[in-house]
Amino acid sequence: MVPRVIFGRGSFNQLSEIISPNRLNTKAPFIYLVDDVFKSNTWLTSRISLSYDDKILYISTKEEPKTSQVDQLVEDIILTCKERPSGIIGIGGGSILDLAKAVSILLTNEGSAENYQGWDLVKNPAIYHVGIPTISGTGAEVSRTAILTGPKLKLGINSDYTPFDQVLLDPELTKDVEKNQWFYTGMDCYIHCIESLNGTFLNEFSKTYGEKAFDLCKEIFLADNLSVAESQDKLMMASWHGGMSIAYSQVGVAHALSYGLSYYLGVKHGIGNCLVFDHLEEYYPEGVALFKTMKAKHDIELPQGICANLTDAEFDIMIKVALSLEPLWENALGKKWKTIITPEKVKSLYQKI
Amino acid sequence: MVPRVIFGRGSFNQLSEIISPNRLNTKAPFIYLVDDVFKSNTWLTSRISLSYDDKILYISTKEEPKTSQVDQLVEDIILTCKERPSGIIGIGGGSILDLAKAVSILLTNEGSAENYQGWDLVKNPAIYHVGIPTISGTGAEVSRTAILTGPKLKLGINSDYTPFDQVLLDPELTKDVEKNQWFYTGMDCYIHCIESLNGTFLNEFSKTYGEKAFDLCKEIFLADNLSVAESQDKLMMASWHGGMSIAYSQVGVAHALSYGLSYYLGVKHGIGNCLVFDHLEEYYPEGVALFKTMKAKHDIELPQGICANLTDAEFDIMIKVALSLEPLWENALGKKWKTIITPEKVKSLYQKI
Numbered sequence: 001m002v003p004r005v006i007f008g009r010g011s012f013n014q015l016s017e018i019i020s021p022n023r024l025n026t027k028a029p030f031i032y033l034v035d036d037v038f039k040s041n042t043w044l045t046s047r048i049s050l051s052y053d054d055k056i057l058y059i060s061t062k063e064e065p066k067t068s069q070v071d072q073l074v075e076d077i078i079l080t081c082k083e084r085p086s087g088i089i090g091i092g093g094g095s096i097l098d099l100a101k102a103v104s105i106l107l108t109n110e111g112s113a114e115n116y117q118g119w120d121l122v123k124n125p126a127i128y129h130v131g132i133p134t135i136s137g138t139g140a141e142v143s144r145t146a147i148l149t150g151p152k153l154k155l156g157i158n159s160d161y162t163p164f165d166q167v168l169l170d171p172e173l174t175k176d177v178e179k180n181q182w183f184y185t186g187m188d189c190y191i192h193c194i195e196s197l198n199g200t201f202l203n204e205f206s207k208t209y210g211e212k213a214f215d216l217c218k219e220i221f222l223a224d225n226l227s228v229a230e231s232q233d234k235l236m237m238a239s240w241h242g243g244m245s246i247a248y249s250q251v252g253v254a255h256a257l258s259y260g261l262s263y264y265l266g267v268k269h270g271i272g273n274c275l276v277f278d279h280l281e282e283y284y285p286e287g288v289a290l291f292k293t294m295k296a297k298h299d300i301e302l303p304q305g306i307c308a309n310l311t312d313a314e315f316d317i318m319i320k321v322a323l324s325l326e327p328l329w330e331n332a333l334g335k336k337w338k339t340i341i342t343p344e345k346v347k348s349l350y351q352k353i
Numbered sequence: 354m355v356p357r358v359i360f361g362r363g364s365f366n367q368l369s370e371i372i373s374p375n376r377l378n379t380k381a382p383f384i385y386l387v388d389d390v391f392k393s394n395t396w397l398t399s400r401i402s403l404s405y406d407d408k409i410l411y412i413s414t415k416e417e418p419k420t421s422q423v424d425q426l427v428e429d430i431i432l433t434c435k436e437r438p439s440g441i442i443g444i445g446g447g448s449i450l451d452l453a454k455a456v457s458i459l460l461t462n463e464g465s466a467e468n469y470q471g472w473d474l475v476k477n478p479a480i481y482h483v484g485i486p487t488i489s490g491t492g493a494e495v496s497r498t499a500i501l502t503g504p505k506l507k508l509g510i511n512s513d514y515t516p517f518d519q520v521l522l523d524p525e526l527t528k529d530v531e532k533n534q535w536f537y538t539g540m541d542c543y544i545h546c547i548e549s550l551n552g553t554f555l556n557e558f559s560k561t562y563g564e565k566a567f568d569l570c571k572e573i574f575l576a577d578n579l580s581v582a583e584s585q586d587k588l589m590m591a592s593w594h595g596g597m598s599i600a601y602s603q604v605g606v607a608h609a610l611s612y613g614l615s616y617y618l619g620v621k622h623g624i625g626n627c628l629v630f631d632h633l634e635e636y637y638p639e640g641v642a643l644f645k646t647m648k649a650k651h652d653i654e655l656p657q658g659i660c661a662n663l664t665d666a667e668f669d670i671m672i673k674v675a676l677s678l679e680p681l682w683e684n685a686l687g688k689k690w691k692t693i694i695t696p697e698k699v700k701s702l703y704q705k706i
Contacts, residue, residue: 001357001358003355003516004513007557008558160357204583205360208594234557234561236557248360
């Protein structure tokens, strides 16, 4: 679990005070990885205080984070810094947070990021890393994974060294998130709850977190009595609790299929989850019904026909990625999941999207 | 926050596997501080695997933990161990957990435990310490404090080094808790929720944890549909979430008064909270009404007339301790709490008990 967390509207102003005791020396900078949507946003960037060799790297999140992107960032940091950095601070959505986690690991572990995709392959502790979400729902701020698309798979770097050393939760930072993005990322959290609460891996620890996140999602996406600030605060906490819930259980069918979609077609994770989940009545009947109600309430139109023109060979690539995520299927459908989910079944689900 | 947590019925069997990577060398033992109610309980003790110089110290919890008790334990450990221990493992209720936290701090910080009562007075990191609750409700497993009665005050050692490095939550360990004790300690959790949720320090982070713990308490103490195992699981999680809620806000009137009662009369914390809370309708009307319903449902008879024969001088000692806890009063009643709560008012509340 993340050992240190600050919560509060405006708490971003305390960033410099929080991280400064972790500066190793004047030659070991703090490197800020910041979503490039904030590039000209002085409301945010003017509050990042740069000292000595500290620097901001603006990063596009048009595409899901890649192992090659991590390797490139690590190489750039090693080449341009006099010493190993004092810390990596990720400021953005799930993509930036996962990149920050991965870069901090690869600065102390040799080779390429793809070598560490899997479970507990990381040998050395990462450098100090801080996560500051600017969009709520992914749970990346609290998770033990950094999900990356590699040459072979979309798979996380899951390890005890992956979680952030410090998280700063300032709901005000989410104020400019565009409506569709808000919905898709919020639904990532909602789907975490449905998959965790309906999974065979469920235990009372995950359940209490999942139930709270689920209640918050219903309040945020279905009730009409919240102020904008309340809604931001609650969604940031829903993301946190939803992330905690899956940390101690697992996701399920929607995430398995969404990873395949994302791996081959580059569909971003939030919208990918929504595209898939819309067709999963068979597995999550109540969860999907409520999802459709939320979608209608917020006038969200999902793209159609994403997989319409794919060849069999293309479907096969996506099916292979989806079916490789065995723990997700086992959580969703039990130990005998292979008797329920076949490549044909996965294909028939993709064909609906 | 606690960085590592294991949850599960029977997870106590994994203890040795979990802690062994933290053994420094064969001369640096693990010291187990265990509630002496488990002294002849082989169901539990046979599962503690002792290697090299490891040892179990059985500790009476008839009285609340004291700074002098911490000092004595630390001295004994230093005198009898060849090297500084590899870790301290506390197995018991709130008293044992707080002792384990304090001892692990005093093994690396000079002087007496009383020097560290307060906020952020601890200079050096504590040695590795593990908390294993065997009774649920106090939140001591997750808190940033170790509450001790010192020569001058009942006050916690609040610091970044206080929280456990590892917590093991095995609800099965609570199976033999006696009914009154179960109720009193469970109500400690319930009162944490009421005080946090009705406090002026409340924020959305604390609120979501407090609400979940409150919902769990209502389910455990008022519903009739839970199995024994479900009830144990849920109370362990309620304690956890309730502890998280006050970690990011504060307790209130009941805890302030209960500390005074405990400091002078030695009343244990759980029952002390109940004795006080029973008379706090003025501050927590709904919370107290629900408490009385729970008390009646479980046929709990609280002792009466605890303060009946006290002299004015004795009341003054208790009042002084209670009023010294300024953050608790400010949380409960706002910045102008001194205009609401006077020594006479506190006395009138104690006189009811």
